Amino acid sequence: xxxxxxxxxxxxxxxxxxxxxxxxxxxxxxxxxxxxxxxxxxxxxxxxxxxxxxxxxxxxxxxxxxxxxxxxxxxxxxxxxxxxxxxxxxxxxxxxxxxxxxxxxxxxxxxxxxxxxxxxxxxxxxxxxxxxxxxxxxxxxxxxxxxxxxxxxxxxxxxxxxxxxxxxxxxxxxxxxxxxxxxxxxxxxxxxxxxxxxxxxxxxxxxxxxxxxxx
Amino acid sequence: xxxxxxxxxxxxxxxxxxxxxxxxxxxxxxxxxxxxxxxxxxxxxxxxxxxxxxxxxxxxxxxxxxxxxxxxxxxxxxxxxxxxxxxxxxxxxxxxxxxxxxxxxxxxxxxxxxxxxxxxxxxxxxxxxxxxxxxxxxxxxxxxxxxxxxxxxxxxxxxxxxxxxxxxxxxxxxxxxxxxxxxxxxxxxxxxxxxxxxxxxxxxxxxxxxxxxxxxxxxxxxxxxxxxxxxxxxxxxxxxxxxxxxxxxxxxxxxxxxxxxxxxxxxxx
Numbered sequence: 001x002x003x004x005x006x007x008x009x010x011x012x013x014x015x016x017x018x019x020x021x022x023x024x025x026x027x028x029x030x031x032x033x034x035x036x037x038x039x040x041x042x043x044x045x046x047x048x049x050x051x052x053x054x055x056x057x058x059x060x061x062x063x064x065x066x067x068x069x070x071x072x073x074x075x076x077x078x079x080x081x082x083x084x085x086x087x088x089x090x091x092x093x094x095x096x097x098x099x100x101x102x103x104x105x106x107x108x109x110x111x112x113x114x115x116x117x118x119x120x121x122x123x124x125x126x127x128x129x130x131x132x133x134x135x136x137x138x139x140x141x142x143x144x145x146x147x148x149x150x151x152x153x154x155x156x157x158x159x160x161x162x163x164x165x166x167x168x169x170x171x172x173x174x175x176x177x178x179x180x181x182x183x184x185x186x187x188x189x190x191x192x193x194x195x196x197x198x199x200x201x202x203x204x205x206x207x208x209x210x211x212x213x214x215x
Numbered sequence: 216x217x218x219x220x221x222x223x224x225x226x227x228x229x230x231x232x233x234x235x236x237x238x239x240x241x242x243x244x245x246x247x248x249x250x251x252x253x254x255x256x257x258x259x260x261x262x263x264x265x266x267x268x269x270x271x272x273x274x275x276x277x278x279x280x281x282x283x284x285x286x287x288x289x290x291x292x293x294x295x296x297x298x299x300x301x302x303x304x305x306x307x308x309x310x311x312x313x314x315x316x317x318x319x320x321x322x323x324x325x326x327x328x329x330x331x332x333x334x335x336x337x338x339x340x341x342x343x344x345x346x347x348x349x350x351x352x353x354x355x356x357x358x359x360x361x362x363x364x365x366x367x368x369x370x371x372x373x374x375x376x377x378x379x380x381x382x383x384x385x386x387x388x389x390x391x392x393x394x395x396x397x398x399x400x401x402x403x404x405x406x407x408x409x410x411x412x413x414x415x416x417x418x419x420x421x422x423x424x425x426x427x428x429x430x431x432x433x434x435x436x437x438x439x440x441x442x443x444x445x446x447x448x449x450x451x452x453x454x455x456x457x458x459x460x461x462x463x464x465x466x467x468x469x470x471x472x473x474x475x476x477x478x479x480x481x482x483x484x
Contacts (some may be wrong), residue, residue, distance in 0.1 A: 003331065011426075028418070031447055032368065032371075032372070037372065037376060037379065040372060040375075041375070041376045041379035041380060041383075041462075044380070044458040044459050044462060045380065045383060045459060047457070047458065048314070048453055048454055048457035048458055048459035048460070049450065049451040049452060049453055049454065049457070050451060050452050050454060051451055051452065052451060052452035055449070055450070055451050055452070056451065057450065057451045059385060059386040059387065059450055059451050060385055060386075060450070061385070062384070062385050062449065063384075066384045066389060069383050070379075070384045070385075070391060071382070073393065075396075093424065094321055117386075117387045117388070117449050118446050118447065118449055119446055119451070119452055120446065120455050127473050130388075133403045133404055134403070141403050143404045144404065145401070145403040145404050146400070146401050146402050146403050147394070147395070147398075147401050147402075147403065147408075172374065176446070183394045185387070185388040185389055185390070186389060190387045190388070190389075191387075192387055201267050206243040
């Protein structure tokens with residue numbers, strides 16, 4: 001509480017000072033620039049949270065791509081887009097044994113699970129992929145979200161080739177590799193899912209026997 | 216209290232009946248129907264009644280009521296206050312939302328320490344009283360459009376900070392509010408996501424809370440709604456009444472200004 005009141009007071013003092021100066025120049029409050037608000041926003045973010053359970057305040061730390069995506073969203077310029085996509089692709093860790101396809105039944109369980117990494121989760125809980133929160137995947141599961149495109153029949157449409165396997169692997173590891181500032185999480189880069197889990201999900205999308213393609 | 220829980224139980228039971236259709240479209244329709252059915256007897260009314268009593272009850276170390284509390288329309292004026300908050304208050308020198316303003320009034324008028332109430336978990340102790348108060352206070356602005364003032368530089372500043380907080384992506388999943396609330400017509404599983412960057416949706420989303428939640432039988436304030444969205448976002452825990460929560464409400468409220476009428480306290484899934 002006290003911290004906030006003090007901060008407010010400081011900010012007010014600053015504003016008052018600005019207003020005085022501006023008052024002399026006759027330009028009103030227009031002296032406060034967008035960059036000033038950026039700074040204020042950073043200070044407010046830093047002062048407004050505490051840790052809880054497994055979640056520490058370092059979750060607020062942004063890397064370069066988070067900063068740019070927060071600022072520009074989907075209207076990122078081409079230079080940044082190309083740079084981010086190249087570094088995301090370089091960041092992908094390919095399967096240690098060269099195998100991309102696991103067990104689609106396990107993949108379905110991971111795709112269904114939205115668990116993990118919130119302050120109500122435990123450190124040793126297995127993380128889910130949240131995939132159904134954003135994607136239609138099988139025909140049977142009608143409770144699916146629409147933030148991402150439908151992945152139903154994905155393998156049937158794109159083929160279960162090594163090229164597709166590699167693309168899906170990289171897409172799950174770091175989706176920015178193909179679309180910088182996507183809404184899809186970086187499951188591999190951030191350690192949300194491990195190699196084994198990703199292999200199972202690739203199977204869910206590409207294995208011809210998976211209900212994604214067989215039904 | 217007994218009638219309260221029996222009522223809630225019936226409401227929950229009927230909600231389950233509506234919530235199980237087989238087809239996706241039918242489910243959306245079912246949800247709309249159950250909202251309609253429940254709107255006639257929203258259990259939030261029980262919180263509203265308690266809230267009005269609490270406003271007039273002498274409480275706290277100073278044994279005083281809240282009837283002199285200034286919510287921005289002058290001491291004791293409740294009607295129309297909800298749709299103008301958050302706003303700047305000269306006495307505290309801060310932009311405050313309804314809940315942080317109530318903390319100020321409880322502390323200055325009744326002597327109830329704001330710090331302790333802010334640390335109390337949702338649904339417990341004084342937080343329960345806040346839930347009742349916000350239910351009543353918001354109901355007193357039902358049917359009015361949002362009309363947050365933006366004349367004070369601090370109000371403009373909090374709006375600008377809120378806009379930046381809304382777009383702030385971070386954490387393990389790279390989520391920001393904008394991930395889930397930045398486009399029209401999206402949903403997570405079967406839950407519709409309002410596009411909070413646009414007026415009418417922002418008014419419907421922001422102007423529904425506080426709300427009675429059928430799934431838990433609780434009355435959730437706006438602070439609690441934001442708290443749970445931050446949890447889903449995999450962010451750390453937002454302090455109750457912290458500037459990020461107030462700034463976000465400023466952003467949502469100003470975006471909602473002049474569009475759709477407030478229906479808070481609404482009834483939700």
